[in-house]
Structures are given as structure tokens and as C-alpha cells.
Amino acid sequence: MTVHELKISPEYFGPVAEGIKTFETRKDDRSYKVRDLLLLKEYKNGAFTGNAVLKEVTYLTTDYQQIDYVTLAIKEPxxxxxxxxxxxxxxxxxxxxxxxxxxxxxxxxxxxxxxxxxxxxxxxx
Structure with a gap:
């Protein structure tokens, strides 16, 4: 299992932190796997805000995505x-x-x- 530190825009951070948005679509450049952890760090105006949330990858798919992208189903670990x-x-x-x-x-x-x-x-x- 790997912990991936990732930037996330404020417009997506809130819904992810609240559990409303339960997926992330990302460039498939990190060899994501089920059970990996995503440390999503809010990023605004070129800087980190200090807000972060930890999520667990429960499922992933490359079906119906742009080439080199993956959709990750996420939940509270x-x-x-x-x-x-x-x-x-x-x-x-x-x-x-x-x-x-x-x-x-x-x-x-x-x-x-x-x-x-x-x-x-x-x-x-």
C-alpha cells in the first residue's frame, strides 16, 4: 500500500471531505492500487491551504476514461x-x-x- 499525496482544488475538496464526492479521476502516472491511501491536500491560488483529507482507494477503472487516466472510488479508511x-x-x-x-x-x-x-x-x- 502506498500513500499518494495529491493536490485538490477547493471546489472538489469540500465535497470529498464531506463524503459527497466518492471518486477521483486522475492521471494514471502513480500505479494506483486498491487499498492505497490518498492524502488530498487542498490547493488554492498556487499554495496549499493547510486543509487535507485522507481517503482509501476501494476500486479503480480505466474504462471510459481519457487515455492515461483512471477513476478511483474512495472512502474513509x-x-x-x-x-x-x-x-x-x-x-x-x-x-x-x-x-x-x-x-x-x-x-x-x-x-x-x-x-x-x-x-x-x-x-x-
Missing amino acids: NFDLLDSTFGYNKAACLNMGCEPLWVLEQATDEDLEANISAVDASDVF
Whole structure:
């Protein structure tokens, strides 16, 4: 499994983050595979905004696409996938909605423990 860091325009970022847009059509230049993760980083006016969302590829097809393009079906990654990829603490933080970019690049175990313990018990299912 690979984590692909990709730019995404604000007009698409919101619907993807909300789970309304459940696919991405991309140039097929990264050897995408089912179970890969997409770290979609909002990009506006030539710069990253700091907003990011993590999605899992569940299906892909090149049928009915322009040559060299692929459509990727995406969803929220499940906890087991995140745990096997990043370890329990980072998976828990991602599941709680911490910004993926922060977790993947900056979070320390102490940061994660502080955030996990700060969650209200009513938030736990």
C-alpha cells in the first residue's frame, strides 16, 4: 500500500471531505492500487491551504476514461487499515478527525496521547 499525496482544488475538496464526492479521476502516472491511501491536500491560488483529507482507494477503472487516466472510488479508511499502516496511536487520531497531514508528518506519541485522552467519553462508541 502506498500513500499518494495529491493536490485538490477547493471546489472538489469540500465535497470529498464531506463524503459527497466518492471518486477521483486522475492521471494514471502513480500505479494506483486498491487499498492505497490518498492524502488530498487542498490547493488554492498556487499554495496549499493547510486543509487535507485522507481517503482509501476501494476500486479503480480505466474504462471510459481519457487515455492515461483512471477513476478511483474512495472512502474513509477503516481503522484496521490505518492501524496496520501507521500504528494504533496515529490510527486513533486519524479516526477522531485530526488533520491527516499533521498526523502523518508532525505528530509525536505525546501529542497523540494528549489528543486521545482529551476526547469526551460521549464521543466514544
